[in-house]
Amino acid sequence: MKSLVRLRVNGIAREDAVPDNLLLLDYLRETLYLTGTKQGCDGGECGACTVLVDGKPRLSCLTLTAAVAGREVETIESLARNGRLSRLQQAFHEKLGAQCGYCTPGMIMAAEGLLRKNASPSVAEIRAALAGNLCRCTGYVKIVESVQAACAPPNGVTRT
Amino acid sequence: MEPLPDFQLLKPRSVAEAVTARAASAHARFLAGGTDLLANLRSGLIEVDTLIDLGAIPELHRLGAHADGIRIGAGVTLEELAAHPQVARDYPALAQAAAGVAGPTHRAVATVGGNLCLDTRCRFYNQSEWWRAGNQHCLKLAGDTCRVALKADRCYAAFSGDLAPALMVHGAIAEIAGAQGRRELPLGELYTDEGRAYLNLAPHELLVALRLPAAGGLRSGYEKIRIRAAIDFPLTGVAVALRRDGERVGELCVAATGTESRPLRFAGLEVLQGMTRDAALVTLDKLIRKQLGMMETHLVSAGYRRRATLVVAKRLVQRLFAA
Numbered sequence: 001m002k003s004l005v006r007l008r009v010n011g012i013a014r015e016d017a018v019p020d021n022l023l024l025l026d027y028l029r030e031t032l033y034l035t036g037t038k039q040g041c042d043g044g045e046c047g048a049c050t051v052l053v054d055g056k057p058r059l060s061c062l063t064l065t066a067a068v069a070g071r072e073v074e075t076i077e078s079l080a081r082n083g084r085l086s087r088l089q090q091a092f093h094e095k096l097g098a099q100c101g102y103c104t105p106g107m108i109m110a111a112e113g114l115l116r117k118n119a120s121p122s123v124a125e126i127r128a129a130l131a132g133n134l135c136r137c138t139g140y141v142k143i144v145e146s147v148q149a150a151c152a153p154p155n156g157v158t159r160t
Numbered sequence: 161m162e163p164l165p166d167f168q169l170l171k172p173r174s175v176a177e178a179v180t181a182r183a184a185s186a187h188a189r190f191l192a193g194g195t196d197l198l199a200n201l202r203s204g205l206i207e208v209d210t211l212i213d214l215g216a217i218p219e220l221h222r223l224g225a226h227a228d229g230i231r232i233g234a235g236v237t238l239e240e241l242a243a244h245p246q247v248a249r250d251y252p253a254l255a256q257a258a259a260g261v262a263g264p265t266h267r268a269v270a271t272v273g274g275n276l277c278l279d280t281r282c283r284f285y286n287q288s289e290w291w292r293a294g295n296q297h298c299l300k301l302a303g304d305t306c307r308v309a310l311k312a313d314r315c316y317a318a319f320s321g322d323l324a325p326a327l328m329v330h331g332a333i334a335e336i337a338g339a340q341g342r343r344e345l346p347l348g349e350l351y352t353d354e355g356r357a358y359l360n361l362a363p364h365e366l367l368v369a370l371r372l373p374a375a376g377g378l379r380s381g382y383e384k385i386r387i388r389a390a391i392d393f394p395l396t397g398v399a400v401a402l403r404r405d406g407e408r409v410g411e412l413c414v415a416a417t418g419t420e421s422r423p424l425r426f427a428g429l430e431v432l433q434g435m436t437r438d439a440a441l442v443t444l445d446k447l448i449r450k451q452l453g454m455m456e457t458h459l460v461s462a463g464y465r466r467r468a469t470l471v472v473a474k475r476l477v478q479r480l481f482a483a
Contacts, residue, residue, distance in 0.1 A: 001168040020169035020211070023198075042161040043199045045391060050265060057265045062198050066169050067213060110265070131390035132263025 005069045009034070010078035018065045025049045025060035028075060036076035036105050040134070047133030050106035050113075051075050057113035059132075076105035079112065088112055088150040097146030099137035107133045111147045120151055161202040162289065171213045175220070175337045175368055181212050183339045183364035190214055190366060192235060193270035195262065196278055204289040205279070205301060220273070220368065228374040234273025234367045238323075239264070241272060251372060253380035253399045257326040260384060263391045273367045276324055276334075276347075280317035280355040280421055281393060282308065282457045300356050308455045316455040317355030317421060324351070324423035325399035325415035326382045330372050338365035351422035358421050377403050378411070379480045384418070385468045387460070394418040395460050396469040400476040409433055409440045414473055419454045419465065426451050437481045441474050448473055 002017045009032060018027060025042075028034045028051065040048030042061050049060040052074040079086040085093060088108055098104040107130060114121055114129035121129070126147045127140075135143060169191075172178040182188050188210035191197060200206050214220055220235030223244060230246055241247055242259035261267055261275060284298040284307040297303030299315045306312040324347065332347040339362075347370065350360055361367070384397030397417040403410035409432045415425040428447050432440045448470055454462045 001166075003169070019166075021164040021167055023164065043202065044195055044262075044266065047263070047265065056268060058269065059195075059265050062195050062266075062269075064169065064194070064198075064213075067194075067215065129264055132265045 003066055005066055007068055007070060008072045010074055020064070020066055022065045023061060024051070024058075024063040024065050024068060024073070027065040028060060028073070034075050034077050038102055038105055040102065040106070045134070046103070046106075047110060047130075048103050048106040050109045050133065052109055052113055055113065055116055057110045057129075074109070074112075076109060079108070086112075088115065088147070091150035092143075092146040095142055095146040095149050097138065097143045099135075103133060103135045103137075107135065107143055111150070114147070115151055121147070123148070161199070162204055164198070164201055165208060167208050167211050169211050169213055171216050173216055175217060175366060178212050178214060178217060179337055179339055179364055179366055181210065182366065185210050186363065188212055190273075192274040193237065193266070195266045195270045196274065200279060200286075203286070205285070214271075214273075214366075220271075222369075226371060229372045232272055232370045232372070234271060234276070234369055236272050238267040238270050238272070238275065241323075242267070250375035251326070251330050251380060253326040253329060253382040253401060254323065254372075257322040257382040257397070257399065260382070261322050266391075272323060272370065275321045276327075276350070276370075277359060277361075277367060278319070278321040280315070280358050281320050282315075282317035282355065283459055284308065285317055308457055315355030315421070316457055317358075318418055318454070318457045319351065319358060319420065319422050320393040320418050321423065322382070322384065322394060322397050322417060325397060325417045325425070326380070327370055327372065328415040328423060328425045329380060329399045329401035329413040330375065330378065333371045334367060335369040335371065336361065336365050337368045338362055342368070344371075348423070348425050353421050355421040378413075379403070379483055381476050381480055383472050383476055385465075385472060395458055396454075396465045396472065398469060398472045398476060400473065400480060402477065402480040404481065405434070407436060409435050409437070412440065412444070412477070414444065414448070414477075416448075416452075416469055416473070419452055419469060424451065437478070441477060444477065445470055445474065 001020045005018050006015045028037050038048040040046035044062040050057050051060045189208050191211040191213045220233045222233040223236045238258040238261050242255050248255040285300045299306040308316045334347045334350050335344045378401045380401040382399045384394040386392040399415050401413045412432050417423045456462050
């Protein structure tokens, strides 16, 4: 069965007829071609498919598209503006928070969700917020440093 | 993972509508957070033609003081439950259990009802369709033999929800709605010790809410062991509620999850009343040993999980005594 779903994706209003069983991950990647959101474990265990729904991190592989009708969905593609990386993206770039890069979109969206509710998180708070996101390359140290760098005041002092 | 099967998605606005929709099809299922159900559907574990999304039913989302205790709607998310001031203050085992389920993105959508009705798990069941076919299936699904206990006529898949033991040591009552009206029962009686039909619910029945009496001086805590501390299901999880009577035990309740097909509240703990802490720990060890019947349902051995259950239970009692 299909139903008409209205939602906003990266600030743009959309209205699409989607099957009831269409996952948000597949809607983003296959219908809207927003392939920045990655399919990892595909079962809710790795966090690679994390997007923001109404500003909060959600696993798009465990979310039905029809369940986010009327909501605001944001993907990794929404962060860069006019070709300029967001502060968080730039921090991942400079602090080597990405190695193979596959977990990075999910990692950044989970971190983005954290920074919107807590502009100056401690290391423990960063680790807790990213606990559902797996990275097999970095050992997480550079990822946590990247998030710290993104929220550091200009004098460079970070919370520990 | 396989694609999701075809189904229609219904969004009822009331409990009565939801129950009616569930009764209309043998292959309808209630959908709450979906963190377990959608993954299980994609593994081909559940046949479904209708999903009934419970997200738009206001009654299920209420959480607040009730009589002298608290009433928790089944649709309350684990994130909301863990952060609720009255839960954190009066029922710490429950707040700790809710805060430790899976990862933060799961807890933001996963619900109390979903965790309490969580499908039982087993290393022979939570596998892909081709893996299960290659192993001639199992008693829980499409097979005629339990791979954990070859001669058994029952399924031993383990219940793994974290909230149930924490709610049980605080004396929770479950409110259930069905096509014939509403009923309630002590939470422990919601479960059976059979991994296939692990819930005492008719197909059309829906868990609506939980009620807890006043904590009344009970100190409680919840602790679990798992492989990946950030996200995995518990290998074993233990909730303890203790009322001290000076340096002696006034009242002690202990319940576990991840060990059998149902959350287990250990029986016979009344004998601990009046004992010193150290004497109570020795007797508690014996009582738990006698009642634990865990099987090889996990990749981690039953022997390890058994020892871990004892360690965690006794550690919690010590911690609560010292608190």
